Amino acid sequence: MHVAQFNISKPRHRIDSPRMAGFVNSFDRVNAAADRSPGFVWRYVATGADAAALPRDGDDEVIANLSLWKTVADLENYVRNTVHRQVYDMREHWFADLGRPHFVMWLVPEGHRPTMEEAFGRLGHLRRHGDSDHAFGWDGLPHIERWLEARHS
Helix, strand or coil: CEEEEEEEEEECCCCCCHHHHHHHHHHHHHHHHHHHCCCEEEECCCCCHHHHCCCCECCECCEEEEEEECCHHHHHHHHHHCHHHHHHHCHHHHEECCCCCCEEEEEECCCCCCCHHHHHHHHHHHHHHCCCCCCECHHHHHHHHHHHHHHHC
16 A cells, blocks of 8 residues: 545745745755655646646635655655755745645555545545544544554554
8 A cells, every 4th residue: 555645735826926936946846855755656747638627625726736655654754854844844935824634645555546536535535524544634643553553464
């Protein structure tokens, strides 16, 4: 099994605004760090019609990120110990607080590539039901770790 992660954010300003330049200018560097990180498997890249058809979070237009990792520990290492951390620490300058969960993880079989629709569905499930085996956030990890241990024993 791999770990899918999905997160959304709503820019405070238009993406081409000078106020968003710090985020935009770090985008390639952050993705390159993910590509080089141990445990990175895959990232959704929208092209052509896919980019224009990105689902919305209710009425809000959002930036969405969907990727796969071998383990939660690999994802956590990338989030906390790479250039991603520097950008993440600046998020309040660039992105509005959505007032509800904006990040979700779930387990997928190796080889599965989740769609944006699947990812928004998992996020919606987390928002409605809280952490579960179906969809969980960082706070749900103690539960999912116990589930994984039981499943492999």
